[in-house]
Amino acid sequence: MSHSDILVRTELVAVLVAVNQGQPRVLTTSEGRCLPAGPLENTHHSLQMGLRAWVETQTHHPIGYVEQLYTFADRSRFSAAGERIISVSYLGLTREGDTPKDAGVSWQDWYRYFPWEDWRQGEPALIQDYILPKLQAWASADVAVKAERWQRVCYAFGFDGAAWNEDMVLQRYELLFEAKLIPEAQRDSSDEHPGDEGKLGLPMRYDHRRILATGAARLRAKIKYRPVVFELMPPEFSLLQLQQAVEALAGRGLHKQNFRRLMEQQNLVEEAGGIVSSGAGRPAKLFRFKGDVVLERAIAGTKLPLARQAR
Numbered sequence: 001m002s003h004s005d006i007l008v009r010t011e012l013v014a015v016l017v018a019v020n021q022g023q024p025r026v027l028t029t030s031e032g033r034c035l036p037a038g039p040l041e042n043t044h045h046s047l048q049m050g051l052r053a054w055v056e057t058q059t060h061h062p063i064g065y066v067e068q069l070y071t072f073a074d075r076s077r078f079s080a081a082g083e084r085i086i087s088v089s090y091l092g093l094t095r096e097g098d099t100p101k102d103a104g105v106s107w108q109d110w111y112r113y114f115p116w117e118d119w120r121q122g123e124p125a126l127i128q129d130y131i132l133p134k135l136q137a138w139a140s141a142d143v144a145v146k147a148e149r150w151q152r153v154c155y156a157f158g159f160d161g162a163a164w165n166e167d168m169v170l171q172r173y174e175l176l177f178e179a180k181l182i183p184e185a186q187r188d189s190s191d192e193h194p195g196d197e198g199k200l201g202l203p204m205r206y207d208h209r210r211i212l213a214t215g216a217a218r219l220r221a222k223i224k225y226r227p228v229v230f231e232l233m234p235p236e237f238s239l240l241q242l243q244q245a246v247e248a249l250a251g252r253g254l255h256k257q258n259f260r261r262l263m264e265q266q267n268l269v270e271e272a273g274g275i276v277s278s279g280a281g282r283p284a285k286l287f288r289f290k291g292d293v294v295l296e297r298a299i300a301g302t303k304l305p306l307a308r309q310a311r
Contacts, residue, residue, distance in 0.1 A: 010040040012051040013089040013208070015215030016063060018096040018107065019232045022244040025096055025107045026212060029058055032108045035208045037087075051090050059105045065231045066092040070214050072207065087207075091215045093231035110216060113201045113209055117169060117216070117251045127157065130199055131176070138179040166252050169217040173210060176200060184209060220250055227268055230289040236272045238284035239263065 014036045016027040029036055036055045044050030048066060055063050069089040099105040111118040116127055135157070139149035156171045158164035177185045183203040203209060223229055223246060232245055243259050263269055270290050275283040 007083045009083045011087045013037040014055050016092040019245040020096045024110045024248045026110045031104045063092045066090045167221045170213045173213040236286040
């Protein structure tokens with residue numbers, strides 16, 4: 001077969017995110033090993049319509065807001081049958097619902113796949129205890145590129161005085177992949193049985209964890225300048241619930257007073273008139289997003305009041 005005879009198959013992949021009880025969640029198939037996905041077919045009127053059809057067929061979960069995420073077309077992406085696979089991925093925001101029983105469909109905590117990304121309680125011990133020495137050894141293994149490798153490691157993971165940037169989810173995952181520290185780097189992409197969950201999270205089939213990392217990075221960056229988090233919230237919520245949802249996605253703590261001041265300054269929410277019991281403390285007021293926010297508003301330049309994490 002010549003290069004011109006290679007068949008190309010287009011796959012549609014969904015990164016569907018929810019926040020449930022302060023935890024970021026992602027909808028998966030194959031017992032947490034895959035994202036909802038399927039090939040583009042002639043009956044699909046568009047890429048997005050095809051994606052919606054596959055998600056609803058596989059998971060029975062309707063999806064609302066979606067945006068195209070990225071097209072993965074690396075030269076190495078071939079199926080066992082010799083087809084070149086082009087994956088068009090989408091990011092969707094929703095609320096967690098029931099999943100089909102005995103179908104391998106489940107909602108998973110996305111930090112199960114990226115345990116080094118959750119800084120809400122400070123720097124994960126995993127980074128200093130395991131990731132740092134492993135990446136130091138990898139960087140030093142080739143003298144010719146040692147300096148360049150270590151510079152990339154420091155920039156991605158915030159070592160040697162560099163700041164941790166929560167948006168760099170994909171860069172960190174790809175560094176760990178390049179250093180062969182995760183199972184996906186040590187198997188063929190067509191392997192149907194990735195290894196068990198280890199120190200560096202649950203592996204996924206094909207390059208679905210890479211696609212998930214791309215979605216997480218996009219969403220972390222997006223919540224800083226657009227009020228997309230409303231897609232993840234119930235119609236009414238307390239400010240604490242809203243803050244916890246943002247913290248869950250960002251993987252970082254937020255200054256409570258700064259966060260509330262930001263909500264007031266940006267005029268994003270309004271009181272809904274009710275209250276909710278939050279346990280031992282006094283009941284909290286319920287809020288809702290204003291109609292113009294839900295319909296169209298983009299807040300350019302808004303920055304989350306992230307708490308700086310000291311090492």
